[in-house]
Every structure is written in C-alpha cells, then in structure tokens.
Amino acid sequence: MVSGSVKIGASLSFLVVLVAFLYKRHADEVLQARLKDVLSGLLRAEKKVPPPKVRVAVGFGGCEDIFVNGLDLFNLLNLTTPELAKHHNVVNNAEELTQLMAYFFPQGAAAERYIANDTFFDELVEAASKIPGHRWMLGGNAPAMARRFALEGLDVLLGARVALSVVDGLPDSVKVIGETLPKSDVHLLMEYDRNDKWGKYVSPRGNRLIVHSDNVNPYIDGMEAFIEEVVKFQPSLVVIGGLQMMDGFPYEKGVRQARLQKLRDFLKEIPRSTHIHFEMASFADEGLLNEIIENVVYFSDSLGMNEQELPNILNILQGGNVSLVSDSYPRVASVLDEMRTVYSLLKDTKEIDGRRKLTRLHVHTLAFQAILTTKESSWKNTMSAAAKAALTAHRYTCGSHQIDPQKARLIMDESFSLSKTPEAGRIPVNDTRPVSCWQEDGFDLCVAPVLVCTNILQTGGGGDNVSAAGLVLQV
Numbered sequence: 001m002v003s004g005s006v007k008i009g010a011s012l013s014f015l016v017v018l019v020a021f022l023y024k025r026h027a028d029e030v031l032q033a034r035l036k037d038v039l040s041g042l043l044r045a046e047k048k049v050p051p052p053k054v055r056v057a058v059g060f061g062g063c064e065d066i067f068v069n070g071l072d073l074f075n076l077l078n079l080t081t082p083e084l085a086k087h088h089n090v091v092n093n094a095e096e097l098t099q100l101m102a103y104f105f106p107q108g109a110a111a112e113r114y115i116a117n118d119t120f121f122d123e124l125v126e127a128a129s130k131i132p133g134h135r136w137m138l139g140g141n142a143p144a145m146a147r148r149f150a151l152e153g154l155d156v157l158l159g160a161r162v163a164l165s166v167v168d169g170l171p172d173s174v175k176v177i178g179e180t181l182p183k184s185d186v187h188l189l190m191e192y193d194r195n196d197k198w199g200k201y202v203s204p205r206g207n208r209l210i211v212h213s214d215n216v217n218p219y220i221d222g223m224e225a226f227i228e229e230v231v232k233f234q235p236s237l238v239v240i241g242g243l244q245m246m247d248g249f250p251y252e253k254g255v256r257q258a259r260l261q262k263l264r265d266f267l268k269e270i271p272r273s274t275h276i277h278f279e280m281a282s283f284a285d286e287g288l289l290n291e292i293i294e295n296v297v298y299f300s301d302s303l304g305m306n307e308q309e310l311p312n313i314l315n316i317l318q319g320g321n322v323s324l325v326s327d328s329y330p331r332v333a334s335v336l337d338e339m340r341t342v343y344s345l346l347k348d349t350k351e352i353d354g355r356r357k358l359t360r361l362h363v364h365t366l367a368f369q370a371i372l373t374t375k376e377s378s379w380k381n382t383m384s385a386a387a388k389a390a391l392t393a394h395r396y397t398c399g400s401h402q403i404d405p406q407k408a409r410l411i412m413d414e415s416f417s418l419s420k421t422p423e424a425g426r427i428p429v430n431d432t433r434p435v436s437c438w439q440e441d442g443f444d445l446c447v448a449p450v451l452v453c454t455n456i457l458q459t460g461g462g463g464d465n466v467s468a469a470g471l472v473l474q475v
C-alpha cells in the first residue's frame, strides 16, 4: 500500500515535470513562430516601397566619439565619490565632474555636458585612450544620419567641420561642406552598466555620461557655406540636428541667439516643396530649448525624437521647465497621448514668415516606433516607414542587416490601448501584419513593434539611424 502510493507519487511528479517541459517547449515554439511572423510582416512592409532617388541635405556638426567604461576611467584617475552630488551645467575640474557623475549615475540617467577646461578634458581623453576596450567611432547626429541616407542610396550634402579622416570614412555619395579641421571635436562617452557600484552609489540601469569640450560645433561653424550649397543642391529634404552641442557652452552675450537667428533666416528661405525635419536631442538648458523652438521647431514640418525627448519638448511647449529624466519603458498609450498633445500644439502654426505647420512626428522607443502624419499631407508610405524604422532599430543594435529571430524579443504586448483615458479602445497587434495604422481627427498614425535585439552590439547613435530610415520612404 505504502510503496504503491510512493510509486504513484513518483510517476505523478515525473508526469508534472514532463508536462511542464512540453508546455515550455510549446511556449517557446509559439514565441518563435510569433517572432518569425512579425519579422516577415515587417520585411514585407519595408519592401513594398523602394527608396526614392532624392537629394537630402543634413546639418550640423560632427565629432569623433570615444567610448569607455566610465568607472574604469574614474579609477585610473583616482576620481572617488564626492561629499555631495551636484548638477553642473558646465564642468571646470575633476571635483565638479565627480559631483556631476554622482548626480546622474544613481538615477541611471543619460546626460551630455560641456567641459570648459581644455587641459582637464585632454587629460580625460588621454586617460580614456589607455583603457583596454575603449573604442573610437564616427560621432554626431548629422554624420550618422548622412551615412544612413547614403546607405539607402540617396544623394547627401553634409554640413560639418571635421577632420579629413572622418570625411574619408563617409560613403562617396556624401558631399561634405565645410573646411576640414586638423582635428575633429571629440566626445567622451563614459558608459556604465546596471547595478555598477561607484563608492556608495549603485546605478539602477545602464547608461552613459557624455562630456565634450567642443570649440567648433557650438558655433554651428560652416553654416554659411552649407547654406550656399543647399540653395544650389535643391534637396527634397533638409534635416537639422546636433544643436545639443550648444547646451552649456559659455557663449559671449548674444552669440548663441545670433547663430540661431541665422539658422532661422536660412530655414525661412527654403521653398515649401522642400521638407524640413528637426531631430531632437537631450537638452538641459531651458533657455536654449526655448530658443530652438522659436527658431527651428516652428520652421520645421517634421520632428523626430526618443521617449526621453518627447516629454521634454512637451513640457517646454506647455510653458514648463526641462525634464532631465523620464520613463525609459513608456507604454504605447502614454506615448500616443503625448504625441497628440505635441501635434495639437504645433499643427496650427500660422504659415507666415516661413513658419510651417507640423505635419509629421516620429517617436522612437526601445519597444516600438510611432509615426503620425497629417491626413493628405505630402508624406508618403507611413506604414512602410514605421516598419523600416523598426527593422533599422534591430539591425543597428544587433550590428547586422540580416535579422535572426533567435536574437530578438518583443516587448510590446499583443494589443495596446489607444490612450490612457479610460474609455479608449484597444488595437490588437496582428502578427502577420504587424504595423497597426489607423486614422484620427485629421491625421494618420502607425505603430510598429520593434524586434528588440537581445545580443546588443551598440546603442549610441541608434536614434539617428532609425530616424533617418523612417524619413527615407516618406519623401
């Protein structure tokens, strides 16, 4: 009797393990099948539209990025945690740098700040280049986007003053305007991982603190030469990015404003038939962001940004201050709500003195891509553009054009809510047609799930690739 029940118990537990095993295998198979369906759906949507053969002009700035493990660098230089964490718009010395790191590191928040002391900055870069595993890359939003456009077969004009080595590294179809420099501006990206420890501080998520000591980029040097060439080039699209390099720079009085006004005067003269896209970035200076809205955003018909930059520009447009940190995994519903608000604040801009109504808004997040376009505007193929942006996000972070569903996961749920308001409807995601598109009051919206790379090669610069990829099919 006793041994009988033991036997039954043993076979029962064997059965439970077997069922659990089969169930897990089945669940994995279902998941892989879903990833394959989504992938072939996205590829089909991307292929529907061949990239057009058009001309694009991209400004401004460029640099060489050096990536390094931030804590290794601090250890090498004996930079220990400061007594107090403190935010600095501008860094002058080692003590201020440690205070700044102590401000952002425990929040895991990305930031980019200016170092006013060239001697100190050079010491940092020299030390960084001694750390094993550091790497150099072509940096700056404009060169990254220019390269993406060129890879898609477009003719590109790039406004950037960089060293000859950077120019040589670009595809031939990119024509660089601006005298070459003996040495490019350098940006130092101090990376850290989730749960890294620095003294008493622990980082809740991986991120990086970027510092630079640009002497050329903050003046949008070469803008005049670029403007002259753009007039002759007659592009279908002008893309403006890289203006965050003005953040924190100690200009003499009125110089920053004068440069942005000059940029506005240029944008004003661009014929309506040429689209203008502005790529947002991380801004900490409220005054600067307001000037950029006045001089650039109101003159653009398209905007691109990530999930951190969306609440930032929204706050400023609503008269608030900058938001330094926000949710890095936002829900579709909350992004859609914020997009609607940004759009409603910019869609009725009076088209006088060269100002333009906003007709396109692209938000890129880790989990999905969302593109809004005004109904009957000249932006084409929103569905394919969202698919291409989603595929590019994976290709960039995994570092391979070919996509392997084994190296991907979906963060987006099988359906999403249209809004955070309680009565909002839900949209189910159809795996074989994964891009969901629908119409609202006066505009179209498309949302594409990203096959998130699980084998990450790189993240820095991803936004530029993704934004450029989204634009390619729409002009």
Ligand SMILES: *[C@@H]1O[C@H](CO)[C@@H](O)[C@H](O)[C@H]1NC(C)=O
Binding pocket: 076, 077, 078
């Ligand atoms: C850091 O400290 C070590 C040990 O105290 C010392 O040998 C080294 O020279 C210091 N490095 C710098 C850059 O100050």
Ligand SMILES: *[C@@H]1O[C@H](CO)[C@@H](O)[C@H](O)[C@H]1NC(C)=O
Binding pocket: 092, 093, 094, 117, 119, 120, 123
């Ligand atoms: C600039 O950096 C150098 C080298 O680290 C340092 O000796 C000097 O004190 C710094 N200057 C200021 C104004 O902090």
Ligand SMILES: *[C@@H]1O[C@H](CO)[C@@H](O)[C@H](O)[C@H]1NC(C)=O
Binding pocket: 321, 322, 323, 324
């Ligand atoms: C924004 O303003 C609020 C209220 O005035 C203040 O508490 C907060 O610190 C400000 N945030 C930033 C990033 O300046």
Ligand SMILES: *[C@@H]1O[C@H](CO)[C@@H](O)[C@H](O)[C@H]1NC(C)=O
Binding pocket: 430, 431, 432, 433
């Ligand atoms: C998903 O899309 C496919 C292809 O258009 C269609 O045949 C199918 O009915 C759709 N499935 C659902 C659940 O809507």
Ligand SMILES: CC(=O)N[C@H]1CO[C@H](CO)[C@@H](O)[C@@H]1O
Binding pocket: 143, 144, 145, 147, 148, 395, 396, 397, 399, 400, 401, 461, 465
């Ligand atoms: C996968 C991919 O297309 N990556 C490109 C993104 O942009 C950078 C910078 O332009 C290129 O180096 C990558 O090849």
